[in-house]
Amino acid sequence: MPFLDRFRWNPRVRKGVLFARATLSPWGLAAGGALAGIGLALGIGLPFVIAAALAAWLTSAVLHLRDPALLSSLLAPEFDRDLAVLDEEHLAYMTAGLAARDRFEAAVDDLPGKEQFGGMRARVTEALRRMYDSAVWTQRADRFLATVDADALARRLRAAAKGSALAEELREQLEETEQIRARREETVSQLSATVAGIETLAVKMGGLALEATAPGRYGVSTTEVRRLRHELDTYVDALAEVERTLPATLPEQE
Secondary structure, three states: OHHHHHHHOOHHHHHHHHHHHHHOOHHHHHHHHHHHHHHHHOOOOHHHHHHHHHHHHHHHHHHHHOOHHHHHHHHOOOOOOOHHHOOHHHHHHHHHHHHHHHHHHHHHHOOOOHHHHHHHHHHHHHHHHHHHHHHHHHHHHHHHHHOOOHHHHHHHHHHOOOOOHHHHHHHHHHHHHHHHHHHHHHHHHHHHHHHHHHHHHHHHHHHHHHHHOOOOOOOOOHHHHHHHHHHHHHHHHHHHHHHHHOOOOOOOOO
């Protein structure tokens, strides 16, 4: 459902979930519950029980947030674009990419030496941001193309006197429309390829996580990290090229 998808991957919601996972440990909750239970059993006032439970939670949160790896994860660059501006078709590309990102990060969290992948996390975020910019452009292109009747332009061009100013203007309009349509299709193909690329990386990272738990396996080699990073860079660079050329393709709309 589009509404639930927009809510699930809202940057503030995601940060809140990450923070909750980082601070609401079973031990902290158990300690808070135990203190509250003891307080109630002894007949101590409710304010004291609430304060004791809050103190237990804060202690758990502070102890967890002292972990440098966890703190860097919480402070890492996040996909922070507004999904509410996307229609259902273009939202589907972004939610597919975001779901693949989540699987990728879950696999990284299961790897020994996961700090090696901090740069890859940032590149995945960059890829998602570039995907978003491309999706916004294709949405604008769809709105523009919906206002143009290419068949009518072609008929008027055939009826116009050859070599006339009207014929030249109609030919330019028709060519511009076809260029935008072709660019739109290329961009959609690149969006699909990038989603598939992130999904492939997530699968490969999951495989590495399983291999890393095998007897005699002591983490992920630098060569493997570089190979995965190169694959990710390929998708990000392709989207960067799309982003550079799109603004000049579509006329500004009111």
